[in-house]
Amino acid sequence: MYVIVRQCGEAPEFLPSSPAGRFKGKDPSVTRQRLEAEWVAGAEVVYIGKASGGASGRRGLRKRLNEFRRFGEGEQIGHWGGRLIWQLEESDSLLACWKETDEEPARVESEMIQQFVADFGRRPFANLRN
Incomplete structure (x- = not known):
């Protein structure tokens, strides 16, 4: 399991477009209004994710965070x-925190x-989603 943490109590600044990859040709950018609507004031955790071994058992956390x-x-x-x-202006200063678990990652992610x-x-x- 991993979480992405923002340790700044101030309101975020958003980029007008995302620098992220265009997977399958889709632009990951959303409007400023959407970003503002999704923002959770007072929360340090901005994302909760999971990593599993996959079908081959070789994926794992390191590979998932590297893909991210x-x-x-x-x-x-x-x-x-x-x-x-x-699209967070300070995305380069966010922290990735993780914890290994023997439980089913999808279930733990959902519970978190x-x-x-x-x-x-x-x-x-x-x-x-979730």
Whole structure:
């Protein structure tokens, strides 16, 4: 499991367009209005993600976080989840925190998002589903 954390209590600044990759030709950019609507004031966690071994057992956390980083740098990588993060002006100062678990990653991710919703009334900023 991993979370992306923003340690700044001030209101965020948003980029007009995303520098992230155009996976399958789709632009990951959203409007400023959408970014403002998704923002969760007072929350440090901006994204909750999961990593699993995949069918071969070789994917794991390191590969998933590497894909996330590379997508944010503009590569055409399949990490569409969390894409709003890359429109944060200070995306380069966010922290990635993780914890290994023996439990099913999808279930743990869902539970973590549910707990966030219980605490803040909505999903984390860049979690657009679950």
